[in-house]
Amino acid sequence: MATIFGETDWRSMSQEQRDLGLNNSAAVAGSAEMVNGWEQRSAAVRERHSAQLNLRYGPRDRNRFDFLKAADGGPTLVLIHGGYWQMRSKETLTWFAEGPMAHGINVALIGYTLAPEATMDEIVAEIHRGLDTLVEQLPALGGDPDRIIVTGWSAGGHLTAMALSHPKVKAGLAISGIFDLEPIRHSYLNVKLKLDEAMSRRNSPLLQSAGPAAPLALVVGGAELPQLRQQTADMAAFRASNGLPVSYEEIPGADHFSIMLELGSPTGRITTLIRQLFENV
Template structure:
């Protein structure tokens, strides 16, 4: 496990290079069309599983959860969407429930208030409140309240790492996440996030001495931006250093968007990692 050889230190980069080094949409040709395709497929899946949509867990408009039921008394994967904490919505990502659901795993997609309407402190608190709510509702929904794992992509990967400390969460799979927020604080992305140094540090998993003793798989595309690959590799190394259960994996040839094909597919690599994760979470 090592830092990618082509990953620069963000501190030595110009503002322009740092901004472009974090801009996934610009780095992948046709990314807008890709996301539009996700939206169409997500609408179709939501229409087929419409019994438990928009369950409200808090007072704000986006404080809602879509519970997509695959089987009774089954484990539940909480999925947290990406968009650099300031774009997109849970409804755009339902398509990625298809892979786990094919194996009898329920999927709960959690919404949260976006920046700048919410600070990152508030967003992290909302995710924890949503998991509290879901754990309490799972018996009535037909799920196993004792078997909850969390996953997310991009900003959702960061929120996955933060949610790993929740007492009801047994493990996680973070995809293409951000684990040190300092590069974000010094980039164009901070215009809406409004991070100061203290908020950045307390919400950066890399800034925590060790982290929870729970299994965490860290996945990134082999063709992603070097700064993203470095974030994942560095965080995996830190968890290993402190003896925390961790697995690091690059999906060969995958970019920031195509990496999600490995979750949408029932035979995808990330879907397989989720199955293996639930085998490690006792019922």
């Protein structure tokens, strides 16, 4: 019998089916052109907010973050880029800061070392180190270190869930995230990630005994690949079953790329959810 999201049992799939079931770029026609457009718009935003870019938090080249100030002393949204932990950069997503910034929310974009130069353990540790440095520097940058929420798209959704345990993170919003790395480990993506079972499991929020108590909002597109929709729904069910605060929402008609328009717009659904999280933490 088919599941509500279509075929999502990766264990019963052939290698080709498993790979295609995770390949968002192949699934969305024109996705490369969309991302190129993001990068062009992001470059323009960076020119307008150039005062606090590429602030260092660690020794590696991508151990940097950008801070875009919307309101002195205001809350800060940390935005983590996607790309299956092996491509893209913080610069890809800069323009999506415009949605939250229109409401006086500062935005910090944290970069991280990509696989295969970094393992998943190291990537997760870098995000936590980036948060540590951001918290230390926020008073001088013009933000409130006691009002931080993390969001991320795709692989950044996974890293959002992993960052939820940071003591200064009040809540998270994961967009189209991966929460069980085992399908990733058995796909083409593992050529660069080089996950073994132990590393996969300790970095899979869905495979932990419980999870951080900070609220987590989960959002996925209604037109996304079945495995991603299933992972998001499973993560919501997992947190609910453990008595942890969680919300789940599908954006009707949104694919893995168009869903981000709901963050870039001041009136977008994801921007609204972020505002609500800040109001309640």
